[in-house]
Amino acid sequence: MSSQPDAPPIVLLDPRVIDRADEADEQFEVCLPFFDVRGLVPRPLQITVETTNLDGEVMVTTYERGLARLVHHEIDHLDGLLYSARMRTGVELIPVQQYGQTGRAWFFEQ
Template sequence: MAELPKIAQIGAYILRTKAKSVIKIEDKDILSLIDSLIATAIASKGVGIAAPQISQPYRLFIISSHPSDRYPHAPTMSPTAMINPRILNHSQETVKDWEGCLSVPNVRGLVPRYRQIEVEYTTQVGEIKQEVFTDFIARIFQHELDHLDGILFVDRIENEADLYTEAEYQEIITDVRAKVRGQRSEVRD
């Protein structure tokens, strides 16, 4: 297998640049880029990754949701390429929840996002899809779409107190898991 591309880190110019639309989806470079994004998302255990994160200036990202140490309650969604994605509509309700980013290592934050979004994107076989996403999948979509516009999740933080180190985050979710397990055992007793 080819070597995985390096993930651009905060401070890289490409992460602050608006990506350009993909014109020829069937182009072998675009199809190869999709394969690289999927492989990188899987190898890094990420739930999504955008082309600018591997220094490619295209409006293209992957959503690959799955439960993990970082997101233990994430739903499962097979790696899905979303080309020239956009939000058509969104709920008024926003929810503040945890986010991190492969391009912003060792930082987590509570980020407000729309709870439900109606989206449109083109698949890697050229099909235009419209879907409604809610909760965690909607959050991933909005996070990755921000990457295409040069925005990082830390830009969306409303209050500095909503930023945490990875170690602080792990401690918090470990405590939450322990409380949930304790509540389950109380119910069984």
């Protein structure tokens, strides 16, 4: 996973979120187990992740906005969570057809 086509891949070995911003936003997410629906998921706008690189060194990296959302989503999978577990109580999944008419690409104000 990378933010740009020519960016190196992000390698996360045994990642752990060690800090997260209080500021969060809600965006629609999708995942293969729920491919026909979308869910409005709140996520922190910034997370700091401790991980091990391929040389066995511990690294700490901070991710922001869309990349923070993607990395947090994937770490949730490693922790046994699907995005539906992060949705606010009472917020329902919506069919992909409905999302296609009302959804939008992720947007983050500068």
